[in-house]
Amino acid sequence: MAQPSLTETGASAGHSPSLDPNASDVIRVLRDDGTLDPATDPKLSDDAVVALFQHMVFVRVLDERLVTLQRQGRIGFHIGSLGEEAAILGSAFAMRSQDWLFPCYREFGAALWRGMTLQSYIDNMFGNAGDPAHGRQMPDHYTARAAKFGSISSPIGTQITQGAGFAWAAKIKRDDLVALVYFGEGATSSNEFHNGLNFAGVFKTPNVFFCRNNGWAISVPVERQTASETFAGKGVAYGVPGVRCDGNDLFAVIKATRDAVAHAASGKGPVLIEALTYRLSGHSTSDDPKAYRKDEVVEAWKQRDPLVRLRKYLDGRSLWSDALQSELESKVDAEIKTAVAVAEKKPQPSLESMFDDVFAELPWHLKEQRAQLLAGVRAKGH
């Protein structure tokens, strides 16, 4: 049987950056038969692999529930990580406790892994008074400083330069710390990718730049982002070494990220990782990918679903079972249901809170505007 193509995206162009996870330069560990390549195996404990698998299932179920809540009109929006769980969790797992993550907007799984509570995340999805950002931002734009996780904004690429500056500051202060920056391959076209990598290269900052190459920037395929053969190769001109890994292979992501952290922490400067993965869902709940991509390619990538591949490994080592799976799914489901029920009962953020945190102290004009709002008639429809 012919292998379904993983590389085709859809647009016509004279070149095409390779999405083939079997290319020779791509770090791989987990083989198709569910065994590990001893040459690249990062040698994780069974407990760690099981914990990561459980978390990946948790993130997957959460993703599905949030899409349903959006369809039911109970939340306004969700931007998920379906198919990208190994890339996101493997990289988060590989970071040391002192290290920091600078997120894009798809990495809620990493924030939860590092300690953001489910309730806090769900409160953000509902924009209620329990949201640490007081319902000021859209869903999936939460804040979780205690998890050493940067604040999320929508503008593409801005965190890349900020992550470079953060790591640079740690270097200036002689602290043993690495900052990992997440972004999609589309963001490698943004002004800030070039600023961030250039500064990081010049000042040899302790950074890991983690590019989730998921094939798409909304409807725009990879060949419209670069004429370079790989996204990892875009580091070369900045003196930043680039590596590629199979982003749907949890072990390969951990191996690539651990090596990059060791490199960055030893003073050798930043590393750019390109994780080859695939956005199995639409860009967000606002997007219908049927308008621009072929089902066959999506199907081919479903065959490489990171959860299915990891499960095969676990089965091969008798570390998991269908019974454990259904037990886990019901537990996760119950946790999510509870968090949603709690979130739906929480009040909206107060009117006053709209004016807080614009500045550290409220200046006269905001006091005046706040008084006007409080004295006025309430709006409908919120």
Add this chain to the structure above:
Amino acid sequence: MTQMNMVQAINSALRHEMKRDDRVVVLGEDVGKVGGVFRVTQGLFDEFGDDRVIDTPLSEGGIIGCAIGMALYGLVPVPEIQFSDFIFPAYDQIVSELAKFRYRSGGEYPSKLVIRTPVGGGIRGGHYHSQSPESLFIHVAGLKVVCPSNPHDAKGLLLASIRDPDPVLFFEPKRIYRAAKGDVPDEDYTVPIGKAAISREGKHVTMIAWGAMLYEALAAADQAAEQGVDCEVIDLRTLWPVDIDTIIESVKKTGRVVVVHEAPKTCGFGAELIALINEKAFLHLEAPPVRVTGFDTPFPYTLENEYLPLAHRILPAVLETARY
């Protein structure tokens, strides 16, 4: 005449002008195959092909910088910025370059293009899918700024913008992309840049609004009428160069002014409008001019409808001004 919404009217203007003038090209993120995230460019890719309807890499600076270069060569680019909140990576190209090309080259290098971009709140988009940055562009010498409120004006103003010799920022109020409907001529027509429309005539208070907030001003005017206050509502349509004559004529009649806009109050366009009114009609004023605007905070998510200057906030301001 065809009944259309704003999305259809803008789409029809683009199609019309691309057929008429083969120098017109559309470029931006997701504008091609999928027809834009709001589907404004839908069908153009199939009709005009990849050379003229171009999905670009994800870089607003790249889009506008290249559009400027294309314009210098003689094309008429109509780039789309997916949300006006994401225009800032291109701000340098717009402010330092696009706005100054004609002037700095003594007229040798006019660089003409039309930047289309959705603007404003009302879609629960939080900080970064809701802002109204018009005054940041009006403040820059050399840019024209347009914001239509209905399908007829959207098509006519876009055609006028594409044919205008100067760079134009064309703000599309996304809150009414599909809600505002109306008859749109099938034949060629333009709505002149620099000309406001009187959406409602009245004699007690002049209300000035544009885009999505026009409908809130009109709703407030209806409610004010029930209390005996007769409002004149001006739809600016072009923000810059503003139709000062229409404004001053109205203010001379009413002596009372309420300006409504979504953008924050401080240094919003309302500030300039009121300064102009003070300069040109001070002795006709019967009450201090009033602004009903967004607050001086980032645009909030949950409290969006408390932030926006909707009719429930406009009405008390109108009544107070009328009774001053």
